[in-house]
Every structure is written in structure tokens, then in C-alpha cells.
Amino acid sequence: MTRPSWAPEGIDLDRPSASRVYDYFVGGMHNFEIDRQLAQQIETFTPNVAETMRANRDLLRRCVRFLTDQGIEQFLDIGSGIPTVGNVHEVAQAADPSARVVYVDIDPVAVAHSAAILADNPNAAVVQADAGRPETILADPSVQRLIDFDKPVAVLLLGVLHFVTDDADPAGCVTRLGAAVPAGSYLAITHATADGQPAEVLEAQKLSGRTSTEIVLRTHDEIAAYFTGWTMLDPGLVHLPLWRPEHPDDIGEHPERSGAYGAVARKD
Ligand SMILES: C[S@@+](CC[C@H](N)C(=O)[O-])C[C@H]1O[C@@H](n2cnc3c(N)ncnc32)[C@H](O)[C@@H]1O
Numbered sequence: 001m002t003r004p005s006w007a008p009e010g011i012d013l014d015r016p017s018a019s020r021v022y023d024y025f026v027g028g029m030h031n032f033e034i035d036r037q038l039a040q041q042i043e044t045f046t047p048n049v050a051e052t053m054r055a056n057r058d059l060l061r062r063c064v065r066f067l068t069d070q071g072i073e074q075f076l077d078i079g080s081g082i083p084t085v086g087n088v089h090e091v092a093q094a095a096d097p098s099a100r101v102v103y104v105d106i107d108p109v110a111v112a113h114s115a116a117i118l119a120d121n122p123n124a125a126v127v128q129a130d131a132g133r134p135e136t137i138l139a140d141p142s143v144q145r146l147i148d149f150d151k152p153v154a155v156l157l158l159g160v161l162h163f164v165t166d167d168a169d170p171a172g173c174v175t176r177l178g179a180a181v182p183a184g185s186y187l188a189i190t191h192a193t194a195d196g197q198p199a200e201v202l203e204a205q206k207l208s209g210r211t212s213t214e215i216v217l218r219t220h221d222e223i224a225a226y227f228t229g230w231t232m233l234d235p236g237l238v239h240l241p242l243w244r245p246e247h248p249d250d251i252g253e254h255p256e257r258s259g260a261y262g263a264v265a266r267k268d
Contacts, residue, residue: 006030008112018163018213019107023082025053030082030113042207045200051252052259055240056159056190059262061086062244063156063188066264068095072154072186074147076177078104078131079160083117088156089124097123100146104129104137106213131160132168134176152184159260161226162192163213174226183267187230190240190262191223197259223261230265237263 003013007030011017016038020031024039031039043049064075073096077088080103092099103114103126114126125142137143147153155177164170178187194201194217201217208215224237235242241255243262 006109006113006116008108011108016211017107017109018208018211018215019082019105019110021211022053022159023084025050026057026084027054028082028084030109038207038210042204045204045207046197046259048257048259049204052192052240053159055252055258056260056262057084057086058250059190059240059243060088060156060158061091062246062250063158063262063264064088064091064154065095066244067154067186067188068092068099070186072152073099074151074153075099075101075156076104076137076143076147076153077101077156077158078137078177079157079163080105080110080114080126081159082107082110082113087117089118089121093121093123099123101125102127102140102143102146104131104143106130131157132164132170132173134173134180138177138180149180150182152186153181154186154188155181156188158188158190158262159192161189161223162215162217165214165216171226171228175229178229178267181267185267186264187227187267188262188264189223189226190260191226192217192260193219193223194259195220195261196256201259220261224263227263227265229267231268232263232265237261 016035020035024031089101101124111128118124127140129137239255239258241251245251
């Protein structure tokens, strides 16, 4: 297939990518036929998957608004994805135009598109890096330039830790990120789970292996353990629609079917 102008050179056009599949599910335009085919196959096993991904994006917006209300002015958004509507810098800078945001993603399309959108934004940047290598992220010149590690930072790991396999020690990665930020900082995580899901979700999980970032479904207890050392905020680690809903539509009819959990915690 021909490479569209927004896709950087060198990307494998014959392999679906997690960021472009997610972009398709949340209604974005930066995906290929190969991504849409995989998304549709995943949907045959988990018909509520698009709803879950939209619930994730909705939680992101509520979470960033909540964090700006707490006075947070700096965001490190790891696994940030292809920009779509309601990106972190838009939500944060709507509340506080001087808010600083660094996006981090492993995917070249997500990084290229973010760079294009942020070209005129002096308070935001994007870095191509692996969530499984926090030291590389923390040492990156854009991170060092925009984030003041003497002031509270919101570390966002939304929809990304399930792409970090156990060999890469996701708990250790969260611990190392947490150690780099001062008291008063926040940690937000959303993560896919098989808890309460029909057995077919495991077939959908296997399909994700066709991308370069296979998904690892984890239990409530495993995800809650990432918050060790942090003070969990109400309502705790809950199905996505149940995290501080602002409207009955946020909850929907079956929040427990969302297939993912989310929570926000503070470092005291
Ligand atoms: C489901 S999207 C989530 C996007 C956004 N955080 C949100 O919640 O709407 C997951 C993103 O994580 C990225 N990703 C996957 N594995 C990663 C890794 N090891 N390091 C950094 N980003 C990764 C993918 O490229 C994709 O853009």
C-alpha cells in the first residue's frame, strides 16, 4: 500500500500497530486497512471493545481536569497515543495555559503526529521512548527542559502498562518513575483486565500479538500493586466508567463490562 503523508518513512505498513488500532476505535483518522481489519477481528470476540476504549479516553479527560483542579501544572503522559480529540495538553492548557506536557510513545506514527500538532506549542513536546525504560524517558532533553522535578508532576500511564510485559518489570518501572517525582505528585493508571470478561477476551488478547506490542491482561490485585507506596484516591481502582463520572452517560448501563480498570493516587 502507499504511505500516506502523515506516516513516517520506515514504518511497516503490513503490520497493525496498537496505537493505530486504538485510534480507529476512538474514531480517529490515522489508521490503515490492516489496523481496521485487526480491530474488526478483535471486535468479534469482544463486542464492547470500542466502548471500553472510549471509556478510557473519557477517563483521561476527567482525570486531567481533576489533576489541574489539584493544582498540577506538569504532565508526563507515557503511552500517549496518536492525538485525537481531548488530548492532555488541550485539556490541561484550557485550564492553565502555562501547563507543561511531555508525551511519550513508542510508536512512530503517534510521535510524528504529536510532533506536528505541537510544533507551535512551546509548553509541550513529544518523545519516542519505551515505557519499559523509565531512565531513558527521565533523561530525555525535552523531559528535562519542560518538567521541573522539584515540583509536583502527574505521571499518566493510561492504557499502556498492559503493553509492558512481565520481563520488562512494569512494577519496577512505575516505582522508578515514582521515585523521580516529589511529594504532591500524582500517578494515574488505566489497564486492561480479563476480570469479569467472557472467555473470548483471551482470543482477542492473542490477536493483539499481531502488533509489535502484545497486550497482557492483569487482575485487579496485580494492577492495584502498581500503586504501592502511593495514597490511592477515591473511588480507588475501579472499572473505567466508575472513576469520578461527571454525568450519568459516563457510567452507561454496564460499567463492570468495561474490561479495564483505572485509578489515581497521590505521593505524600
Ligand atoms: C491504548 S493507547 C492509549 C493512548 C492514551 N494514553 C489514552 O489513554 O487515550 C496505548 C499507546 O501506548 C503505546 N505503547 C505501547 N507500548 C508502549 C511502550 N512500551 N512504551 C511507550 N508507549 C507504548 C502505543 O503505541 C499506543 O499509542
